[in-house]
Amino acid sequence: MPINKAWLFLLLAASGFARAEVPMADMQDEIPAQPKAANLDYFKPRELSEIPKGAFGDKIRKGYQLFVNSQQLSGQYVGNQLNCTNCHLDAGSKAYAAPMWAAYLAYPEFRKKNNRISNFAERVQGCFNFSMNGKAPAIDSPELVAISAYSYWLLMGGLLDAFGMQDQPVPEMSDKALQEGGNVASFKLPGPLTDKVKLDARGHMPGRAFAALDKPAQAPSPARGAKVYEQHCALCHGSEGQGRVMADVPVIPALWGAQSYNWGAGMHRVNTAATFIFENMPLGKAVQLTPQQAWDVAAYMNSRERPQDPRFTKDVATTAKTFHADDNGYYGKELDGSVLGSQAFPATRVK
Known part of the structure; x- marks a missing residue:
């Protein structure tokens, strides 16, 4: 070669x-x-x-x-x-x-x-x-x-x-x-x-991590992202982001909720999810969405509740200030009358 x-x-x-x-x-x-x-x-x-x-x-x-x-x-x-x-x-x-x-x-x-x-x-x-x-x-x-x-x-x-x-x-x-x-x-x-x-x-190998994605013309919008999700993502990932399970075997990952990644995972950042989605989704097709759509749908799925950050301290505000300042995510921010993270699922589901 x-x-x-x-x-x-x-x-x-x-x-x-x-x-x-x-x-x-x-x-x-x-x-x-x-x-x-x-x-x-x-x-x-x-x-x-x-x-x-x-x-x-x-x-x-x-x-x-x-x-x-x-x-x-x-x-x-x-x-x-x-x-x-x-x-x-x-x-x-x-x-x-x-x-x-x-x-x-x-x-x-x-x-x-x-x-x-x-x-x-x-x-x-x-x-x-x-x-x-x-x-x-x-x-x-x-x-x-x-x-x-x-x-x-x-x-x-x-x-x-x-x-x-x-x-x-x-x-x-x-x-x-x-x-x-x-x-x-x-x-x-x-x-x-x-x-x-x-x-x-050695940390600069081409192909590492994710490909850069231009910032959107408009600020990412969970509301617009909900429409993108319904049109392009729900068929595989479920209407509520719960993923797909067949014969008790998970075949499509959950994007939010109790069975998804928690608030401490890197994918909870809107920019990280947007770059991944734009380059790789829908699975097997890739680069089907516009950059704006990728940013919007990333904002939508990452503005849904998920398992708690395992570094959770005494309250969401303190945890957000300590671990989520300027991290391009929604943890600790208010959306639709609720502070995200305040109703998170258990931080770990293993003993």
């Missing part, structure tokens, strides 16, 4: 950029959206059939299984009806849908959300606590090791193939190293990138 020189240039050029200084008041880390690269054929993870046999391959397979069917952890670590792949589309492989290959290369990274440097496994713990409205598995648990192994395999297998090393197996790593992530000096990139890409470049 030919190397995409534009990607290589972007990755190398980014190594000279200093990380922007950002205020820490709200403790809500947000991965900045980036302009969409013109050509994303540069990177494709290996086929699942290429996962090796043996103990290392078993960890990778387990990580994939947990990723696409996180509900097998329901009641233990997962407290809603979501699966990891609901936000990280195509089993974590789709560019600009929070792909795990790009995330793996970016961590360890400083996170405002917990005000310290987090490694990759710790970042995944955050997904369990917030997006899954659950309770994170412990570091070194089989679940975190497996998800880390799967994400590492997506990255390294794709990179080896991109640099003409299709016959080279993905190097095995210890459980501890797998959970660390790729943004450490000890993590060696293959081929021409070996020892050439500085650490600061």
